[in-house]
Amino acid sequence: MQGIQGKAPRRIIVTGGAGFIGSNFVHWVIEHQPDVRVTVLDKLTYAGNRENLSGIPRDRMAFVQGDICDADLLEELFSQADAVVHFAAESHNDNSIADPEPFIRTNVEGTYRLLEAARKHDVRFHHISTDEVYGDLALDDPARFTEETPYRPSSPYSSTKAASDMLVRAWHRTYGVRATISNCSNNYGPRQHIEKFIPRQITNILCGIRPKLYGDGLNVRDWIHAEDHSSAVWAILSRGRLGETYLIGADGERSNGEVLRAILEGMGKAPDDFDWVRDRPGHDRRYAIDSTKLRRELGWRPCHTDFAEGLASTIAWYRENGAWWMAAKEAVEAKYARQGQ
Numbered sequence: 001m002q003g004i005q006g007k008a009p010r011r012i013i014v015t016g017g018a019g020f021i022g023s024n025f026v027h028w029v030i031e032h033q034p035d036v037r038v039t040v041l042d043k044l045t046y047a048g049n050r051e052n053l054s055g056i057p058r059d060r061m062a063f064v065q066g067d068i069c070d071a072d073l074l075e076e077l078f079s080q081a082d083a084v085v086h087f088a089a090e091s092h093n094d095n096s097i098a099d100p101e102p103f104i105r106t107n108v109e110g111t112y113r114l115l116e117a118a119r120k121h122d123v124r125f126h127h128i129s130t131d132e133v134y135g136d137l138a139l140d141d142p143a144r145f146t147e148e149t150p151y152r153p154s155s156p157y158s159s160t161k162a163a164s165d166m167l168v169r170a171w172h173r174t175y176g177v178r179a180t181i182s183n184c185s186n187n188y189g190p191r192q193h194i195e196k197f198i199p200r201q202i203t204n205i206l207c208g209i210r211p212k213l214y215g216d217g218l219n220v221r222d223w224i225h226a227e228d229h230s231s232a233v234w235a236i237l238s239r240g241r242l243g244e245t246y247l248i249g250a251d252g253e254r255s256n257g258e259v260l261r262a263i264l265e266g267m268g269k270a271p272d273d274f275d276w277v278r279d280r281p282g283h284d285r286r287y288a289i290d291s292t293k294l295r296r297e298l299g300w301r302p303c304h305t306d307f308a309e310g311l312a313s314t315i316a317w318y319r320e321n322g323a324w325w326m327a328a329k330e331a332v333e334a335k336y337a338r339q340g341q
């Protein structure tokens with residue numbers, strides 16, 4: 001659509017900056033973009049943690065606890081910003097199956113409120129989305145998702161993300177909001193909530209609980225380190241073409257079984273030291289990203305290309321930061337047990 005935007009933003013709002021990927025992005029910006037000042041807007045739901053932003057100097061970041069659906073608060077924050085990077089979401093598929101309502105509110109209504117604030121204050125808008133909007137691929141299908149793949153979301157979570165992507169496109173086309181969208185594959189790395197697949201298995205082993213593998217373990221995810229997601233988002237925010245969507249992926253296709261066996265190996269356990277559990281309803285079979293557009297147009301490349309190495313540092317992070325996750329462990333496992341998982 002429209003051409004390359006002007007100069008890189010200096011004052012950015014990061015919604016959901018106390019969550020997993022948002023906090024990794026804030027740390028990345030603080031380290032790599034010395035002229036940028038960040039305002040984190042985060043509601044601190046069960047998935048947000050103020051500790052995720054510890055160590056960041058006050059002159060580089062302000063933290064605002066608040067809801068992206070609060071139009072008055074957005075009015076105040078957007079009047080002082082050049083750009084918003086929108087990570088805030090209800091993000092866990094299993095939760096969306098149990099209770100879709102918070103997903104509709106935060107992911108759909110929240111994105112609408114942010115778009116309205118961006119429209120009013122002419123703030124550059126980057127929307128963080130997921131490859132799950134494209135549905136799934138068959139295991140034996142050589143295809144990968146591209147920016148042209150039709151939307152076919154399967155779960156309440158992915159359908160709300162798909163809806164939010166559509167709002168962003170419409171606000172760009174109808175009102176001229178200076179927006180871009182990125183759809184990224186599955187992230188791993190430090191500070192990911194232990195309800196998610198990789199940290200759940202790592203912390204199970206650390207607690208002496210046998211790891212759990214859904215269904216037949218053959219479902220394939222395309223893994224990317226959260227730091228590589230962050231550098232890609234910055235490339236799009238600062239140099240991407242307005243109105244465009246970019247897929248972010250690092251050629252990291254692996255089945256859940258392979259990932260679990262890599263975790264077991266990395267933690268000195270036997271490859272069969274886990275339990276099979278009931279599959280998730282509607283569980284997508286395979287995701288795979290073709291990120292040619294991002295690489296070709298913006299010259300982006302991932303740094304974490306050795307999965308075993310990225311996994312080892314992630315395992316080390318959970319081992320060294322027991323205080324960060326221990327308090328939530330019992331409740332997370334009790335919830336999975338109720339679902340037979």
Ligand SMILES: NC(=O)c1ccc[n+]([C@@H]2O[C@H](COP(=O)([O-])OP(=O)(O)OC[C@H]3O[C@@H](n4cnc5c(N)ncnc54)[C@H](O)[C@@H]3O)[C@@H](O)[C@H]2O)c1
Nearest residue numbers: 016018019020021043044045047048067068088089186187
């Ligand atoms: N985790 C992945 O592998 C992945 C992959 C692709 C895209 N994404 C997208 O990246 C984004 C971040 O995902 P994540 O895994 O870091 O999620 P997360 O659940 O770890 O973090 C979400 C953050 O948003 C905050 N939040 C939730 N509702 C809010 C509201 N109404 N107002 C303000 N803040 C609110 C939470 O407190 C939390 O800090 C999401 O938009 C998700 O769809 C995630």
